[in-house]
Amino acid sequence: MRYLPYLFLLILSSCSYTAKVTDGATAIDRKQYDVAVDMLKREFKKAKSRKEKGEIALNLGIALRETEDDAAAIDWFQTAYDNNAGPPALREKAAALKRLERYEEAIQVYTDLGFEIGSKYEFRKDISGAELAMAYKEAEEAGKPRPFTVAATDFNTRQADYAPVVFEDRLIFTSDRSASSGEETFKWTGRGFTDLFIVDPQARGASVDAFDARLNTEDHEGTPAFSADGAYMIFTRCASPAKKEDAWCGLYRSERVGEGWGPAKQLPFIKNGINYMHPALSADGKRLYFSALMEDGWGGYDIYVSNLQDSGEWGDPILMNRAINTQGNEQFPSLDGDTLYFASDGLEGLGGLDIFRTYPMANGRFSAPKNLGPPVNSGADDFGFTILRREGSGLEATMTGYFSSARSGGAGSDDIYAYTRRVIPPPPEDPTPIVYRNVLDVTVVEKIYEDPADPKSRVLGVKPVPNATIIASIGEQSRTVNTNAEGILSLVLVDDQNYSFRAEREEYLVAEGRFSSRDLPRDPEAPEQRYELELELEKIFRNQEVVLKNIYYDFEESFIREDAQPTLNELTALLNRNPDIRIELGSHTDCRGPKAYNQNLSQARAQAAVDYLINQGVAADRLTARGYGKDQPIEDCLCDRCTEEEHQRNRRTTFRILD
Structure with missing residues (x-):
């Protein structure tokens, strides 16, 4: 999983960078990976049991993975496996090998893993992607021409530089380089928060400047899209609606004001609790493509399109079809006329996100997405494809532009690469009739x-x-x-x-x-x-406790908060699909406070959850409410020595299937 400067795949909790962390496991839990590395190395030296060493080594490998040091992470994942961390450690090692393009080693580890857990099915896509990469390499060695040549740009830094967009012959990109706004350190990476920057890519050694001081804030900004006339832009901003609340990524619009940009306003279709990002505008300004994680999606992040209404407002998002969206993640859309480029880890690729190309055909349907192949795509994440210009025509035409990649050998964690694409003459047409x-x-x-x-x-x-x-x-x-x-x-x-x-x-x-x-x-x-x-x-595991995630209550209160409703709605759907089962909803408190008080509070909370399900249409005789108070903690700690995280895990809502 990539970190938030890519502006995808996570919700950034404000506690990730405000609360004090004293051990490596807590740092990992709060996504403070840069903080975790040194802590975990010290803890590993002091660990006595193999179990403890395995847990620490696995966390250390994850921290190194998230701070983009796969080469070091591989050794720690192997150390974790050797110390009884089990198959998850080998899975991580195999993925790191694939990102480093050590495909044969990755295939062997995935194959061994399939035997170990009893499911070759689990790793079939990982293996097929590695085999595809090896096939590309064999074709290159056999002399088959490649349409692309690539080279790193000279304005990359040791930080993250990515998602380039062309605007008035200059390049706007996203970066957490040291010149970004704000003094806070993003403890996931140990670097700053992301801002927008501008550079003339054709001028060797050109200076990189902040894009606009009114748009760059102490929050994360990135991945812009500009109208064809340059009158307005739409970009991503990830910010907390209030202090100590989770940050969500949304799409914002800013109007051109002279040589600068006006205040940013969130687009009207944005809903709380959903991440929207990576906008792309059609040349006529009537369609807005973007990536979002929504309940109606096909799985993971999907690409949506919004149409401009006669009122001048953007319409409700429309989910693009299954030819483009998968059960994985589709992100970073960009447009070249009516051709759509996007990144996906759900389509067959070489590892991580790969860049694909599709376009509407004469029959009105989009073509099957085509993997751009190496050297554009690699074993790591490749994304953010943009076109600068075309030269020539027909089979002699060349196309130049930029994309971003996390591949090894770059200057930083993510780098921007320039490419040149030459048209390769197509093979002779096959006269055989086409059967679709x-x-x-x-x-x-x-x-x-x-x-x-x-x-x-x-x-x-x-x-x-x-x-x-x-x-x-x-x-x-x-x-x-x-x-x-x-x-x-x-x-x-x-x-x-x-x-x-x-x-x-x-x-x-x-x-x-x-x-x-x-x-x-x-x-x-x-x-x-x-x-x-x-x-x-x-x-079905009868009479086995299952913890319901994301159900929290206000202090000394029992009513169902709005943020708990999605989980209870999912439970309602499960009960509707399985009308013959009865469940017990249980509530647990932490160890603090009088026993009788905790018992009454937990009973009230369990009953509140039951009442919510009844209001959703679940029959009352299928539901039982039971408060357990503080009698059944799941964390093995002395009450006055439990961390706040351990107290939180003990304060849980559960269900169990009775019959």
């Missing part, structure tokens, strides 16, 4: 627990569930089929249909999923496309 075919592989999986009898134990991965029942529906029509021995149901898709799937198996909770075949590509260069959908069945 879209196939969906629906795989039913279940979690692999470190202790198969304990759902609270560490999850090692997932494995297919053979012979599971799937009810596949298209509109009012449905049919019931079973998965094969590999847990897969393969369907040839009918165009422009909405599919829904329900997976069932005895002693498992029902799982549901959906897929849309609307506007899937009919691309002559890739007439057959395969898509994947995972349905994850949860094994």
Whole structure:
């Protein structure tokens, strides 16, 4: 996972950089990775047991990974595995090897891991991506021409420089270099917060300047998009709505005022509690593309488009289709006319985010996304593709521009690279008639627990569930089929249909999923496309406590806060999918305070959760409320020596399936 200066994949909590940290594990928990490194190295030297050494080494590897020192992280992940940290340590080692483009070693580790956890399925995409990278390398060695040549720019620093955008022949990019605004240190990276910077990329040794003092603040700013006439810009800002509240990333608009820029205003469709980022504007200014993590998405971050209304406001976001969005992350969209470039870790790639290209065809559908391949894409994250200019025409045309990458060998954690693209003549046309075919592989999986009898134990991965029942529906029509021995149901898709799937198996909770075949590509260069959908069945563990995350209460209060409602809504959906189960909702306090008071408070909190579910339509006779007070802590610490994090983990809301 990349850190927040990439402006994706996380919610930045204000406590990450305001609360005091005294040990490495707490630093990791608060995402203060730069702080954690030295702490964990000292703690490892003092550790006595193998278990303790394994836990510290794994955390140290993660801290080095997040501060972009994969070469050192690999050794610590191996040390963690040698000290009983288990398969998660090897998984991390394999991913680091892949980012460093040591593909053969990565494939071997992934293969060994599959045998160890009992699921070769878990690492199939990691292995296929490494094999693809090796195939590219073999093609290059065989003399096959590459369309791209790349070189690092001379204005990269030891910090993060990324997401270049061309504006009036100059380059605007995002960076946490030392010249960024504010005096606070972002303890994830040990560097500053991100700002926008400007440089003339064609002038060797040109100075890099802050883009605009009125837009750069002590919060994170980055990834801008400019209207074609330069009259306004839309950019990403990640800020807390109030002190000691979580920071969320939103899209902001600023108008050109003389040689500068006016106050930034958040776009009207932005909702609290959702991360929006990476805007891109069409040349006519009527479409705004961006990346967001929303409940209606296909999984991870997805690319959305908003259309400009007659009122001058941007309309509600529209989710782009499954030809582009996957169950992984799609981010950093950019436009060249009607051609869309974007980064994805869900499509087959060389490792991390890869840059893909798609465009609308004559039939109105987008073409199948094409991986730009090396040297643009690498084993690390590659993203933020932009075009500076074209020269020539036809097969002699060249295109120049920039992109960003976290590949090893650069000046800093992320660097900006210049590229030149030459058109390679296409191969002769195949006279064979084209047959278009879209196939969906629906795989039913279940979690692999470190202790198969304990759902609270560490999850090692997932494995297919053979012979599971799937009810596949298209509109009012449905049919019931079973998965094969590999847990897969393969369907040839009918165009422009909405599919829904329900997976069932005895002693498992029902799982549901959906897929849309609307506007899937009919691309002559890739007439057959395969898509994947995972349905994850949860094994029923009766009378086993499951902690509900993100349910918190105000001090000495029992009412359900707004931030707890999404988790309870998910529980409501689970109960609706499984109408035959009854559950107990339990509430626990920490160890502080009188026993009777804690007992009454916990009972009131459990009852409040039950009442919320009843108001959502769940039958009351399926629900039981029970307050446990402070009698069942999950943290093994003396009350007056527990950390605030341990107290918080003891203050939990749980459910258990009764029958």
